[in-house]
Amino acid sequence: MHIDLKEVTPHGLHISRKVNLTLPPSIEEVEIINPCFVELNVTPIGIKYRITGSIELKLMLQCSRCLESYPFDLSSDFDLLYVPIEQMPSEVELEMKDKDANIAYYSENKIELSELLQEQILLALPMKPICSQECKGLCPSCGTNLNVSSCNCKAVSIDPRLEKLKQIKELLNQQK
Ligand SMILES: [Zn+2]
Ligand SMILES: [Zn+2]
Structure with a gap:
């Protein structure tokens, strides 16, 4: 052509x-x-x-x-x-x-x-194409498409000590 x-x-x-x-x-x-x-x-x-x-x-x-x-x-x-x-x-x-x-x-x-x-x-062409601004992407640990379903990786990766700290902080905030 x-x-x-x-x-x-x-x-x-x-x-x-x-x-x-x-x-x-x-x-x-x-x-x-x-x-x-x-x-x-x-x-x-x-x-x-x-x-x-x-x-x-x-x-x-x-x-x-x-x-x-x-x-x-x-x-x-x-x-x-x-x-x-x-x-x-x-x-x-x-x-x-x-x-x-x-x-x-x-x-x-x-x-x-x-x-x-x-x-x-x-x-x-867009340099970094994304299907939507809200696209959650893939879980970096297990590869699950987080737009379609969820996985348990996040829950596991939270350090239990940090979780305790978070609870204390929340408690302190309530007392204010
Ligand atoms: Zn996407
Ligand atoms: Zn996962």
């Missing part, structure tokens, strides 16, 4: 469509529920092309606390400038100045749309 730059008129090109995307197999814990909705504008600026737009899709993510899958709506806006690959700076030049995340490169008069979209999805 690519944008043919020869088809872009001086007035630009508007694209609004459903697309089916996949993520690299290394991203195991994220599943895309296709189709995704893409809307974008390609504007020629000399031999460069500015692409602005947005992507909306549904994903299944894995909660980092309880490890269960949960649905997630993702939407992301982007604003990129595509420069011919011949103008790509050398690695030395890139090290000299800050790498601009909004600059991308095209070759053979085409822009790989799926690559662009994949990258935007990856950038917009």
Whole structure:
């Protein structure tokens, strides 16, 4: 899936469509529920092309606390400038100045749309996905999903001496 730059008129090109995307197999814990909705504008600026737009899709993510899958709506806006690959700076030049995340490169008069979209999805993923703010996660001792059931680990791990102290404290508080 690519944008043919020869088809872009001086007035630009508007694209609004459903697309089916996949993520690299290394991203195991994220599943895309296709189709995704893409809307974008390609504007020629000399031999460069500015692409602005947005992507909306549904994903299944894995909660980092309880490890269960949960649905997630993702939407992301982007604003990129595509420069011919011949103008790509050398690695030395890139090290000299800050790498601009909004600059991308095209070759053979085409822009790989799926690559662009994949990258935007990856950038917009939450760093620490959680199924809900209230997620209790897994018990660190026995691995029970504490959202679904409880376990006895907590009761056992309370030091009986501390429990005594707590009782005394409570007693003192009552006397005040
Ligand atoms: Zn969770
Ligand atoms: Zn437990």
